[in-house]
Amino acid sequence: MDQRPLDALNKAKGKPVYLVLKNGREITGTLQALDIHLNMWLENAEVTFEDKKSSYGDLLVRGDSIVLASPANQ
Amino acid sequence: MDQRPLDALNKAKGKPVYLVLKNGREITGTLQALDIHLNMWLENAEVTFEDKKSSYGDLLVRGDSIVLASPANQ
Amino acid sequence: MDQRPLDALNKAKGKPVYLVLKNGREITGTLQALDIHLNMWLENAEVTFEDKKSSYGDLLVRGDSIVLASPANQ
Amino acid sequence: MDQRPLDALNKAKGKPVYLVLKNGREITGTLQALDIHLNMWLENAEVTFEDKKSSYGDLLVRGDSIVLASPANQ
Amino acid sequence: MDQRPLDALNKAKGKPVYLVLKNGREITGTLQALDIHLNMWLENAEVTFEDKKSSYGDLLVRGDSIVLASPANQ
Amino acid sequence: MDQRPLDALNKAKGKPVYLVLKNGREITGTLQALDIHLNMWLENAEVTFEDKKSSYGDLLVRGDSIVLASPANQ
Amino acid sequence: MDQRPLDALNKAKGKPVYLVLKNGREITGTLQALDIHLNMWLENAEVTFEDKKSSYGDLLVRGDSIVLASPANQ
Structure with missing residues (x-):
C-alpha cells in the first residue's frame, strides 16, 4: 500500500x-x-443541512462525522 | 500535515x-x-436544544458528541 | 493546551x-x-428521565453516555 | 484524581x-x-425489560451496554 | 479486582x-x-429472532453485539 | 482460554x-x-438484503458489520 | 491466517x-x-443515494462507513 x-x-x-457527513450535512x-x-x-466554510445554509470563517469538522470528502474544484 | x-x-x-452536537444541540x-x-x-455557555435555552457558568462538552466547532466572533 | x-x-x-446523558437523562x-x-x-444522585425521578445514595455514570457536565451550584 | x-x-x-442499560433494561x-x-x-440476577422479568443464577453484563450502576441496598 | x-x-x-444480543436476538x-x-x-447453537428460529452446528458471535451472557443450565 | x-x-x-450483518443483510x-x-x-459471495440478491466474484465484508458467522455446509 | x-x-x-456504505449509499x-x-x-467515483447520482473526480471514503467492498469488473 x-x-x-x-x-x-x-x-x-x-x-x-x-464533505458529506453522517447525518446528511454537506459542507464546502x-x-x-x-x-x-x-x-x-x-476556511470560508458553508454548511447545508435540511435546506438551511450557514457560513463560517473557520470551522473544525470532527473526523468521525465524515463519510465522504472530495476536492471540490474538479 | x-x-x-x-x-x-x-x-x-x-x-x-x-458548537453543533450530534443530537442537534447548539452551544456557544x-x-x-x-x-x-x-x-x-x-465558560458562560448557552445550550440550545429544541427551542429551549439553558445557561451554565462552566460546562464540559464531551468531544465525541461534537460534529462542528467554530470560533464564533468572526 | x-x-x-x-x-x-x-x-x-x-x-x-x-449531567446530561445521550438518551436525555439528566442527573444531579x-x-x-x-x-x-x-x-x-x-453521591446523593437524582436521575430524571421522561418526567420520572429516581434517587441513589451512590451512582456510577458511564462516561461514554455523557454529553454535558457542569458544576451545578453556580 | x-x-x-x-x-x-x-x-x-x-x-x-x-444497573440501567442503554436499551432500557434494568438489572439487579x-x-x-x-x-x-x-x-x-x-449472581442471582433479575433482568426487567418491557415489563418482563427473567432470572439468572449467574450473568455477565457487557460493560458498554451499561449507563448507570448503583449499590442497591442503600 | x-x-x-x-x-x-x-x-x-x-x-x-x-446470550442476548443488542438487536434482540437470543442465542443458546x-x-x-x-x-x-x-x-x-x-456448538449446536439456536438463534431466535422475531419468533424465527435458526440452528447452526458451529457459530461465531461477535462480542460487541452481546449485551448479556449466562450459563444456561442453572 | x-x-x-x-x-x-x-x-x-x-x-x-x-454471515448475518447488523443491518439484516445475509451473506453466503x-x-x-x-x-x-x-x-x-x-469468493462467490451472494448478499441477500430486503428480498434482493446480489452476487460477487470477490467480496470484502467489514468486520464490525458482522453479528454472526457460521460454517455453512454443516 | x-x-x-x-x-x-x-x-x-x-x-x-x-462499495456499499452503512447508510445505503452505493459507490463505484x-x-x-x-x-x-x-x-x-x-478516482472517477459515482455515488448513488436515494436514486440520486453524484460524480467525483477524486473521492475519499471513510472506512468505518463501509460495509461491503468488491472488485467491480468481474
Missing part, C-alpha cells in the same frame, strides 16, 4: 473541498488542516 | 466558540480548555 | 454537578470521583 | 447492585466481578 | 450458555471458545 | 460460510481470508 | 471497485489507495 488515502486528500490543502470550504482522525479545519 | 486542526481551534482559547461559550479527544471546557 | 477540560471538571469534586449529584473516560461516581 | 469511579463501585463486590444482582471495561459478573 | 467477569464466564466452556449453544472482546464460538 | 473463536472460524477457510460465500477485526474476504 | 482480507482488496488497486470508482482503517481514495 504505497500511497495512503489521507495523503491523497492532504494534497487538497489550500484548495476547496466538499477551503481545506486548511487535516489529521489522522480525519478531523479537518476549513 | 504541518498544521493540525485541533491546534487551529486551540487558538480560539479565551474567545467565544460555537468561551473556550477555556480543549484536549485531543475534543473534550472542551467552556 | 496548558489546561485540560477534565482537570477543570475535577475541581468540582466534593461539589454538586449536573455530588461528584466523588472522575476518570479519564469521564466515568463518574456521584 | 485520587479515587477512581470503578474502585468505588468495586467496593460493592459481594453486595447487591442495580449481587456483584461478583468487575473489570476496567465495566463488564460485570452478577 | 481479584476475579474477572470473563474468567467467570470462561468456566462455562463446554457447557450451554444463553454450547460455549467452545471465548476471547477478550467477548467473541464466542458456540 | 486455550482456543480462540477466530481460530475456530479460520478453520472454515476454503469452505462456505454464512467461500471464506478466503479473515483478520483479527473479523474483516473477511469471500 | 496467511492472507489478509485487505491485502486481497488491495490487489484491486488501479481497477474499479463497488477506481481504487487508488487503501489504508488499514479501510479508508479508500477513488
Whole structure:
C-alpha cells in the first residue's frame, strides 16, 4: 500500500473541498488542516443541512462525522 | 500535515466558540480548555436544544458528541 | 493546551454537578470521583428521565453516555 | 484524581447492585466481578425489560451496554 | 479486582450458555471458545429472532453485539 | 482460554460460510481470508438484503458489520 | 491466517471497485489507495443515494462507513 488515502486528500490543502457527513450535512470550504482522525479545519466554510445554509470563517469538522470528502474544484 | 486542526481551534482559547452536537444541540461559550479527544471546557455557555435555552457558568462538552466547532466572533 | 477540560471538571469534586446523558437523562449529584473516560461516581444522585425521578445514595455514570457536565451550584 | 469511579463501585463486590442499560433494561444482582471495561459478573440476577422479568443464577453484563450502576441496598 | 467477569464466564466452556444480543436476538449453544472482546464460538447453537428460529452446528458471535451472557443450565 | 473463536472460524477457510450483518443483510460465500477485526474476504459471495440478491466474484465484508458467522455446509 | 482480507482488496488497486456504505449509499470508482482503517481514495467515483447520482473526480471514503467492498469488473 504505497500511497495512503489521507495523503491523497492532504494534497487538497489550500484548495476547496466538499464533505458529506453522517447525518446528511454537506459542507464546502477551503481545506486548511487535516489529521489522522480525519478531523479537518476549513476556511470560508458553508454548511447545508435540511435546506438551511450557514457560513463560517473557520470551522473544525470532527473526523468521525465524515463519510465522504472530495476536492471540490474538479 | 504541518498544521493540525485541533491546534487551529486551540487558538480560539479565551474567545467565544460555537458548537453543533450530534443530537442537534447548539452551544456557544468561551473556550477555556480543549484536549485531543475534543473534550472542551467552556465558560458562560448557552445550550440550545429544541427551542429551549439553558445557561451554565462552566460546562464540559464531551468531544465525541461534537460534529462542528467554530470560533464564533468572526 | 496548558489546561485540560477534565482537570477543570475535577475541581468540582466534593461539589454538586449536573449531567446530561445521550438518551436525555439528566442527573444531579455530588461528584466523588472522575476518570479519564469521564466515568463518574456521584453521591446523593437524582436521575430524571421522561418526567420520572429516581434517587441513589451512590451512582456510577458511564462516561461514554455523557454529553454535558457542569458544576451545578453556580 | 485520587479515587477512581470503578474502585468505588468495586467496593460493592459481594453486595447487591442495580444497573440501567442503554436499551432500557434494568438489572439487579449481587456483584461478583468487575473489570476496567465495566463488564460485570452478577449472581442471582433479575433482568426487567418491557415489563418482563427473567432470572439468572449467574450473568455477565457487557460493560458498554451499561449507563448507570448503583449499590442497591442503600 | 481479584476475579474477572470473563474468567467467570470462561468456566462455562463446554457447557450451554444463553446470550442476548443488542438487536434482540437470543442465542443458546454450547460455549467452545471465548476471547477478550467477548467473541464466542458456540456448538449446536439456536438463534431466535422475531419468533424465527435458526440452528447452526458451529457459530461465531461477535462480542460487541452481546449485551448479556449466562450459563444456561442453572 | 486455550482456543480462540477466530481460530475456530479460520478453520472454515476454503469452505462456505454464512454471515448475518447488523443491518439484516445475509451473506453466503467461500471464506478466503479473515483478520483479527473479523474483516473477511469471500469468493462467490451472494448478499441477500430486503428480498434482493446480489452476487460477487470477490467480496470484502467489514468486520464490525458482522453479528454472526457460521460454517455453512454443516 | 496467511492472507489478509485487505491485502486481497488491495490487489484491486488501479481497477474499479463497488462499495456499499452503512447508510445505503452505493459507490463505484477506481481504487487508488487503501489504508488499514479501510479508508479508500477513488478516482472517477459515482455515488448513488436515494436514486440520486453524484460524480467525483477524486473521492475519499471513510472506512468505518463501509460495509461491503468488491472488485467491480468481474
